Amino acid sequence: xxxxxxxxxxxxxxxxxxxxxxxxxxxxxxxxxxxxxxxxxxxxxxxxxxxxxxxxxxxxxxxxxxxxxxxxxxxxxxxxxxxxxxxxxxxxxxxxxxxxxxxxxxxxxxxxxxxxxxxxxxxxxxxxxxxxxxxxxxxxxxxxxxxxxxxxxxxxxxxxxxxxxxxxxxxxxxxxxxxxxxxxxxxxxxxxxxxxxxxxxxxxxxxxxxxxxxxxxxxxxxxxxxxxxxxxxxxxxxxxxxxxxxxxxxxxxxxxxxxxxxxxxxxxxxxxxxxxxxxxxxxxxxx
Numbered sequence: 001x002x003x004x005x006x007x008x009x010x011x012x013x014x015x016x017x018x019x020x021x022x023x024x025x026x027x028x029x030x031x032x033x034x035x036x037x038x039x040x041x042x043x044x045x046x047x048x049x050x051x052x053x054x055x056x057x058x059x060x061x062x063x064x065x066x067x068x069x070x071x072x073x074x075x076x077x078x079x080x081x082x083x084x085x086x087x088x089x090x091x092x093x094x095x096x097x098x099x100x101x102x103x104x105x106x107x108x109x110x111x112x113x114x115x116x117x118x119x120x121x122x123x124x125x126x127x128x129x130x131x132x133x134x135x136x137x138x139x140x141x142x143x144x145x146x147x148x149x150x151x152x153x154x155x156x157x158x159x160x161x162x163x164x165x166x167x168x169x170x171x172x173x174x175x176x177x178x179x180x181x182x183x184x185x186x187x188x189x190x191x192x193x194x195x196x197x198x199x200x201x202x203x204x205x206x207x208x209x210x211x212x213x214x215x216x217x218x219x220x221x222x223x224x225x226x227x228x229x230x231x232x233x234x235x236x237x238x239x240x241x242x243x244x245x246x247x248x249x250x251x252x253x254x255x256x257x258x259x260x261x262x263x264x265x266x267x268x269x270x271x272x273x274x275x276x277x278x279x280x281x282x283x284x285x286x287x
Contacts (some may be wrong), residue, residue: 005081007052013144014048014276015041017170021152023284024164028159036104040155043095044148047116050088051143054124055131057082059192062118091115106158112151119143134200137178145174145277162227165220166234166280172217173244173273179210180247180269183254184262207255214244214272233287236279244272 002100018041026032096113099105103161122128123139130136146167153164182198190197196207221237247268254260 002053004057005053006049010048010052010144011045013274014148016274017144017149017264018044018152018279019033020141020277020281021149023281024161026228028161028163028285029156029171029287033104035102036099036155039095039099040152043092044151046088046092047120048143050085051123053081053085054120058129060123075117098213106154108154108160109151112147112154116143116151117148119147133193134195134197136195136215138175141171141174141178141188145169145171164225166207169217170277172213173276176285177211177212177269177273180204182263183251184266203255207251210251211248214248218244234280234283235277236283239279240272240275243268243275247272
């Protein structure tokens with residue numbers, strides 16, 4: 001049960017975007033700091049786990065946490081998840097302290113770590129609890145695709161760099177992925193009174209926004225030479241563009257009333273985000 005609530009797929013995505021951030025530092029000639037890498041990755045995975053677990057602690061009482069749930073079972077599970085979340089936050093703080101006393105936590109990395117914690121709290125717990133206010137997908141995308149690679153980079157490079165602009169279009173693709181997931185869970189979200197981005201705005205508005213976010217992501221990639229990044233360097237990201245168009249095509253057909261293939265839509269939208277992050281990471285690691 002705990003493993004399911006931590007959402008292992010999110011942890012894999014966090015590890016992937018973390019590797020992308022480190023690959024940028026490697027490309028820029030920063031020396032690889034093994035201790036910083038492993039402690040930073042450990043902190044990132046704990047932070048992402050906390051983001052997912054805390055959201056479950058404050059889940060509405062109308063929505064069960066497990067099958068065949070009783071009031072007693074729910075209380076026990078919720079308390080255990082809460083204690084685990086608090087323990088994760090404490091360990092993240094201890095990890096940051098170890099990095100600090102070892103002179104391995106530059107201020108920019110510390111700032112992104114604080115930003116991560118702020119996002120986790122805003123996403124998960126009242127009174128904000130954006131996960132149930134129609135903004136959870138956006139905060140989750142920012143955390144996975146922008147904050148984590150930026151933290152990884154600054155931990156290795158001791159500062160920011162204009163190449164971190166790559167994380168912006170990656171965030172748009174992550175957001176489009178989570179929007180696509182909203183369509184699959186739409187019926188259950190209505191049943192349990194979850195307020196997702198889709199339910200907040202309605203499919204008539206969300207479908208074109210989904211398409212805009214994807215197209216904008218690739219336009220931003222195309223505009224990256226303005227930040228000193230040659231298209232000859234990042235061209236592999238455009239290999240995912242046909243998948244992105246197929247993702248748009250699928251969602252358009254669903255909006256027009258076609259029978260949905262949720263597995264295919266999930267696989268396509270996940271592939272667009274994952275392959276883009278992977279191509280970026282492998283490109284900068286090998287150059």
